[in-house]
Amino acid sequence: MLVGVIxxxxxxxxxxAVTALAGVEHILHAGDVGDARILDALRGIAPVTAIRGNIDHGGKCAELPATDVVELQGRLFYLVHSVTDLDINPVxxxxxxxxxxxxxxxxxxxxxxxxxxNPGSAGPRRFNLPVTVALMTVGESGVDARIVELL
Structure with a gap:
């Protein structure tokens, strides 16, 4: 299973980002969406699991959960906007x-x-960091991920 992460x-x-995510079977959005229409557009590509980030304090984005867990191919994926806020022992x-x-x-x-x-940021460039998403392959042998630079 190919999973897009943004x-x-x-x-x-x-x-x-839309081009990079084309063909994925599920999309994970790890917060700071900024506009609910982004999630609508991503749902046009594949089902989406999304959480809110620290800027998502108004409108439909504010209604997203702070954390979420999704099972894909029998494996659990835990979404949290800032890893410093991790509130479970993942092991x-x-x-x-x-x-x-x-x-x-x-x-x-x-x-x-x-x-x-951490797929990095797919939105406006900040701090001279690359603009990126990630692609994960989930299968019987485990989970593999790679970062995809967009610009």
Whole structure:
């Protein structure tokens, strides 16, 4: 299963992000959506699981949960906007991957058998960081992820 991961759109869904996510079977949005129409557009590509971030304090984005868990291909994915707010022990909970955003810094790291994935920011460029999303492959052998630079 191919899963698209996006975060920190801050009200901007770039055409390059839409292109990068084409063909995925599910999309995870790790917060700071900025405009609910972004989630509507992403739902045109695949089903979406989304959480709110620290800028999502008005409208429909404010109604998103602060954290969420989704099961894909028999594996659990835990979404939290800032990894510093992680409120579970992912090893004990049997989580395959913790998906976060907030820092705008893309990263893929495995600790204690759990993947920690931050797709970076797909919205307005900030702090001279790259504009990115991530693609995850979920299968019988596990979870693999790669960062995709958009610009």
């Amino acid at each position: 975060s920190d759109t801050h009200g901007l869904l770039r055409p390059e 004990v909970a049997g989580v395959a991957a913790v998906v976060s955003g907030h820092s705008h810094k893309p990263s893929v790291e495995v600790r204690d058998g759990v993947m920690y994935l």
